Amino acid sequence: MIPRPKPERFRLRRTMMFMNAQKPGLIKDAYIYGVDSIMLDLEDAVAENQKDAARFSLYHALKTIDYGDTEVIVRINGLDTPHWEEDIRVCVAGGADGIRIAKCESAQDVKTVEAHVLAAEREFGVEEGRTLLMAALESPKGILNAYEICAASDRMFGVAISGGDFRKCMQTKFSPDGVDMMVARGQMLIAARAAGVQCFDTVFTNLDDEEGYRAEVMQNKAMGFDGKSLINPKQIRLVHELFAPTQKEIIQAEKIVRAYREQSAAGVGVFTVDGKMIDIAFIPGAERTLKLARACGLYEGDLV
Amino acid sequence: MKNAVGRDIPDFLLTGGKEVYQGKNYMDGKYLQKAAPKTRRYEKPQESKLVETIAEALRQCGCKDGCTFSFHHHLRNGDYVANMVVKAAVEELGIKDITVAATSLGSAHDVIADYIEQGIVVGVQTSGIRGRIGDVVSEGKLKTPAIIRSHGGRPRAIEAGEVHIDIAVVAAPTADCVGNCRGIGGKSNCGSLGYAMTDAKYADHVIVVTDCLVDFPNMPASVEAIDVDAVVVVDSIGDPKKIASAAARISQNPRDLMMAENVAKVIASTPYFKEGFSFQTGVGGPSLAANLFLEKYMDERNIKMGWAIGGICGPMVELLKKGKVGKVIDVQDFDLDAVNSINQTPNHFEMSASQYANPANKGAFVNKLDFVVLAALEIDTGFNVNVLTGSDGVLRGAPGGHPDTAAGSKCCIIVTPLTRGRMATVCEHVVTVTTPGDCVDVLVTDYGIAVNPLRPDLIECLDKAGIPHVTIESLKEKAYSLVGRPDDLQWEDKVVAVLEARDGTILDVVRKIKPYTIEED
Amino acid sequence: MEILKPAVAGTLESSDLMVTVEPGENGIELSLTSSVMNQYGRQIKETVLDTLDRLSVKDAKVTVVDKGALDCTIKARVECAVYRSCDQSQKDIDWGGVIR
Secondary structure, three states: OOOOOOOOOOOOOOEEEEEEOOOHHHHOOHHHHOOOEEEEEOOOOOOHHHHHHHHHHHHHHHHHOOOOOOEEEEEOOOOOOOOHHHHHHHHHHHOOOEEEEOOOOOHHHHHHHHHHHHHHHHHHOOOOOOOEEEEEEOOHHHHHOHHHHHOOOOOEEEEEEOHHHHHHHHOOOOOOOOOOOHHHHHHHHHHHHHHOOEEEEOOOOOOOOHHHHHHHHHHHHHHOOOEEEEOOHHHHHHHHHHHOOOHHHHHHHHHHHHHHHHHHHOOOOOEEEOOEEEOHHHHHHHHHHHHHHHHOOOOOOOOO | OEOOOOOEOOHHHOOOOOOEOOOOOOOOOOOOOOOOOOOOOOOOOOOOOEEOOHHHHHHHOOOOOOOEEEEOOOOHHHEOHHHHHHHHHHHHOOOOOEEEEEOOEOHHHHHHHHHHHOOOEEEEEEOOEOHHHHHHHHOOOOOOOEEEOOOOHHHHHHHOOOOOOOEEEEEEOEEOOOOOEEOOOOOOOOOOOHHHHHHHHHOOEEEEEEOOEOOOOOOOOOEOHHHOOEEEEOOOOEOHHHHOEOOOOOOOOHHHHHHHHHHHHHHHHOOOOOOOEEEEEOOOHHHHHHHHHHHHHHHHHOOOEEEEEEEEOHHHHHHHHOOOEEEEEEEEEOEHHHHOOOOOOOOEEEOOHHHHHOOOOOOOHHHHOOEEEEOOOEEEOOOOEEOOEOOOOOEOEOOOOHHHHHHHOOEEEEEOOOEEOOEEOEEOOOOOOOEOHHHOOEEEEOOEEEEOOOOHHHHHHHHHOOOOOEOHHHHHHHHHHHHOOOOOOOEEEEEEEEEEOOOOOEEEEEEEEOOOOOOOO | OOOOOOEEEEOOOOOOEEEEEEEOOOOEEEEEEEOOHHHHHHHHHHHHHHHHHHOOOOOEEEEEEEOOOOHHHHHHHHHHHHHHHOOOOOOOOOEOOOEO
16 A cells, blocks of 8 residues: 555646556556656546446555656546546545546536545545545536636646547637637636636647647647646656746746845845846746746755 | 576586686687588589579488588578478488577477477577477477577687587578579568578588579679588578568657667766767667667767667668768668668678677677667566576577677666566566676666666766666566566476577576466465 | 356456456356466465455356456456446445455
């Protein structure tokens, strides 16, 4: 039995990699690639007649495999299926860090899942509130209700858009410039930021299109996403590379945090760094840059 | 008697001056008496050496009971020739007590397994043993223990007369009527004929079997007419589809790629990675993928590879054509890109097995090698590698050039996943030692890198480059924590194969495996 | 649990195993084959029998074809096959209780 530390609601989640929970060869060591979060999938990857087998397999994987610092999230089946209640029980009993609610359309969906999670935590003697939640928005209704979904529970750490289903609903298809989902991505991001949760982009499915993938990841970063869902370990590296702060950004952030600490100790609220006015409003951003830099192995200082 | 890698070698094998393995370079500086073949004089000019059938050629070469045949494996799993020759000897000439001395044997040679079971083939000497031959030898059905040698150890043994070849058989994609052979220009092309070269020079008789007779002279010849007794034309010497794959594709497996990238990182951290460095890589997934990442580092540092050797396939030919490697010299070609390049692309040359890897000549190519990247079935905490026996103790692998390149190179990197299915690749004791640990420098796995403590200089290189590494013991423990600690294999006393180190000392033996039963408590 | 009808769980893919359970009358009749028999046969057998014991399966014909699965997978497949044979595999599983 591998005891996992209490999950952190806000942690680095640049990359979340999907893995079929039913495939023992895949899930046994998916963490070796350095992904931030593993998404063990009970939903689409598992055939309808193997949902039961996948849960047994998932339970023992969660209890046996040492995932180390890698976060372990489970994607459960939709609330319109006969599977989701047992999915929640096995996730909580196994000690998953979080649950991804598939096809989430309303705050009520989140609350329904939350109630079952709480019941399961009580049933299995798991610390109440331990199990985190995130929602996948896969429909126009989900996008329109993004804010209430993000704000529906203290367990919520983020939302993700699921491109495949969403594009189908919108009667559109993948477009290299991202115009097919531009509005939806934007709306979801605004809702997530307003509610103070993280926001993740959908998977990029054409593994051979390296240029297209790079363009999408760069756009994700430019739009302000916290991370991206992945389908293959070889996609990890580029996200980590492109999401990493530049050397210039790191030096700047370091200066700001250092100056702020010195100045505020001396009672000064507004000061200048390299000729630029700085006040307390800059600090969270600078600290976030340094934390990200540390996670990327680019910062070894002691300011964060 | 225990040898330098801790293996107990039974005394009955240590006769006639045979010694146990004493460590790397033990034979350095000693003298070797070469054993010359006894060959027939063909003083009177011959119009042609063409003979109607293989049986007839065998008769001409004085084939008799107790005969030793040599074969080479350039046609790989597509080879028809070894089977045809042994079959003709047995079925048409009624020959018994045959020894097959091949550079490698595999699933193409199941017929020979039948003859082993019938007691007609009584000896096997090879650098690789797979397929049903491996099974029947492991079951103890061969009359004498098989002798397994590396690609360098084999020409050494031939030159020293430890293997005396009565008839060497050359499977030639093209030949002329007097026996000049090449590996290209026909319908069953294999490129290099490097492994056949030493055999042809030291055999009493040489028979060339070809399916494409060309005009005299077939030049430049890999095996020369001056060594050939007879030429036989057959319909087909092999299945081209199984001789060379269309193109060796670089693995897309993320695990392989991750390991390959780390291999390149390790290489780039050493002082040997400089303008003109030399390199060999295996063709396994992560080994071959190392090419890709190495190129990136070469570009970054603006350096070129001086030369590469090996079994060669497309990605290396690609580098040659791009001008990123000076010369490519090979004993064998694995895909059509390499087959079509050897002796065609400028600076792509052929070499013999002895020139490649023989430890007893005056300096083989492996001795000048900076880096070699190799795979392993198992590697133990003493860095000893097994590439011969499966986890069940059955012969199903090939030392090939592994021990030679490991011993000769300045930096030998083994790359392998920590586990395969439930098998721990990094383990306490390998089933069979095929490459001794004193020749292995770095291990790259998907769970981390370990450096042989015999190489503090390389440890320093990795530290300086900020490449994390751990002890090989910790990798072994990690492996066992994943798959459980394996039970020891159960062996019988009977020795089914002797594993010679490249210098001719005995490195290990393989015994007959006991039929498995679960012990009841 | 009593094996009520034949049931199967798992696959023959590498790192997996296929478990078939059938009603039996003479205790546990186990037939085991494995790609890693020589080194792990004993441990696989132990894991299978322990799991059956934990599920209180007294009589059954059990066929295991193992392709190098880890213990956690072996347990999962045996449990699933047994629960399926009783039509109880879909919900209200005793996670952390009998299943552990």
